[in-house]
Amino acid sequence: MKLPVIKTKMLLLYFFLQYVEFLLVFGSKFICGDGHFRCLGNEATCISKQELNYIPELPDHIQKVDILLGDVERIDSPDFFQNVTHISSLSMIRSGLTYIAPGAFDILQNLTSLDIGANQLDALPENTFSPETRSRLLHFDATENNFHCRCDLIWFSEWLISNSSVFHPPGIKKYFCVNKYFLGKPLLINIVELRGLDKQACLMSGDYLAFIIFILSVLLGSFVFYLFLKIYCSPKLTTVKQRVLLPFRLLRTKLHTFVCTTNVAFKYDVFVAYAEEDNDFVSDHLRPRLEDELGLKLCLHQRDFHPGRNILENIEDSVTSSKKVLMVFTTHFAHSPWCQFELALCQRHAMDHGDLLLVVHVNNTPVSDLTPTMTAIVRTCTYIAWSQAGEGRVIFWNSLLLALGDVLTTHAPRSLQRRQQQRQQQGEMNQDEEQAGETVIV
Structure with missing residues (x-):
């Protein structure tokens, strides 16, 4: 009775060892790129949760690299891709990307499809891609980023219009930038609308505006501080109510005086x-x-x-x-x-x-x-x-x-x-005409 049980256990152990051998021999072939990627067919997908400072060496037959949901905060140099210069498709959706060095993708001589959408990019300067790299791209997607409406996006708006087929899907109408200057709160503007802006608009930079705001804030803070020092050091103000209300009354008077004086100075x-x-x-x-x-x-x-x-x-x-x-x-x-x-x-x-x-x-x-x-x-x-x-x-x-x-x-x-001057001038003109008429009659 015990012999069949022993045979069954031996058979199960045999199959388990065969499965382990299969994983060791074939399963390891799917892991590539120093253990950071899984290679299947001609596609390599990032499986690592560690931050990538570069893409490790991948097999030569790999054509598509997918870093979906990876951890790549910055691409500081073209060396990031030096081990995969042969790939033709690159996807970095939601990889946490905040910065791309100028010419970072130029080393990828066979690149025809690039997707850097749903990241944290706030700028995309023209030197990010060389003209040769842009001409090679057949599909490009950079939607759902935090682009700021600055002059370094004017070139991008021109590229959207002149090569709209490269951006389908999702289409050029899906590209927006955030402008915080006009209304003091985020205002979405279609990047295509930046194409008509003159290059002179670049003279008004964000750093200049920030400097002006800083100076005005310092002056206003100094004025308020001076007001409070003057009020709270005054021995005539004996009650708490007077000390609290008087600054606001003085400030209101100052503002009213300022408005009245500026009205007179309007050009x-x-x-x-x-x-x-x-x-x-x-x-x-x-x-x-x-x-x-x-x-x-x-x-x-x-x-x-x-x-x-x-x-x-x-x-x-x-x-x-x-x-x-x-x-x-x-x-x-x-x-x-x-x-x-x-x-x-x-x-x-x-x-x-x-x-x-x-x-x-x-x-x-x-x-x-x-x-x-x-x-x-x-x-x-x-x-x-x-x-x-x-x-x-x-x-x-x-x-x-x-x-x-x-x-x-x-x-x-x-x-x-x-009106009186016009009427007076009109009357003088009529008198001159009458005198001229009389002279002609004589």
């Missing part, structure tokens, strides 16, 4: 933001009525921008030097990158000063032709629609003059004086 009454193609509307309708008849001083970029100065500086100085901001919404305005920049800057200015944007909607431009920011303004704010009809035009001017009430009040005397 323009109204800053008009419009596209170049809409100059006829501004010169034929807005300027004659607001300047010639009502005596307001408009800021028009074709006439009042300083020649030779940076365009961004001209826009910023003109907006901050104007009491009101008037936007002329048209299809041309939606398609102009500079107009979109003016819109974002004017929004920021209006929020900082507690003012409202005045929007004139011309030609009833369809919502589908507007940008998301323009659509949000049209749907949430009351705008003034231009009309060619007689009654509609009367309503338009009444609404616009009502919106400009504060500015018109301060310029009412000057407007009346200008």
Whole structure:
């Protein structure tokens, strides 16, 4: 009775030893790259949880390398790929990548497919890829990264447009960058829209803005510290309530005085933001009525921008030097990158000063032709629609003059004086014509 049991146990032991031998002989063939990769067919997949400082040597028949969910924080030099120069496909999705050295992929002479999506990249300079490397790529994916809207992405927007087939899937509309300057909070912008920006925009760098913000913060902090020292060292303030409330009252008085004084120093009454193609509307309708008849001083970029100065500086100085901001919404305005920049800057200015944007909607431009920011303004704010009809035009001017009430009040005397001067000049011209007529009769 015991013999069959012994035979069964011996048989099981035999099969177990055969299985162990199979793993030792064949299983080890699937592990490659110093134990960091699993090789199957012509593909090598990273299985290591350790941080990779370089890709180890892989068999020559490997064509595709996948570092999905790996740990590669930085690619500091092309030496990272020196052991796999023969591969044609590289995938580094969600590998924790934050930096790529210039020309890091140029060593991969056979590379035709590259995927670096879903990482932590905030920049992609042009020297990341040589022109030869870009020309070899048949598929490229860098979506779901934390790109910042800077000038070093302008080249990338041009590449997206000129070689859109390389980026399908997912397509060029899936590429966004984050801009934290316009509205003080993350604002997603399609990278394709950066293509129209002038290279002069690069002169306004993030480091310069950070320096200005730092200086202003130091000055404000020093002023507040001085206020508290002066108040708390004063023997006249005997109660806690006085010590707590007085700083805020003084600060409110200072701010009120600052606003009042800056109002007097404004250079323009109204800053008009419009596209170049809409100059006829501004010169034929807005300027004659607001300047010639009502005596307001408009800021028009074709006439009042300083020649030779940076365009961004001209826009910023003109907006901050104007009491009101008037936007002329048209299809041309939606398609102009500079107009979109003016819109974002004017929004920021209006929020900082507690003012409202005045929007004139011309030609009833369809919502589908507007940008998301323009659509949000049209749907949430009351705008003034231009009309060619007689009654509609009367309503338009009444609404616009009502919106400009504060500015018109301060310029009412000057407007009346200008009208009197015009009437006086017209009367003198009539007298000269009558005298000329009498002379001819004699």
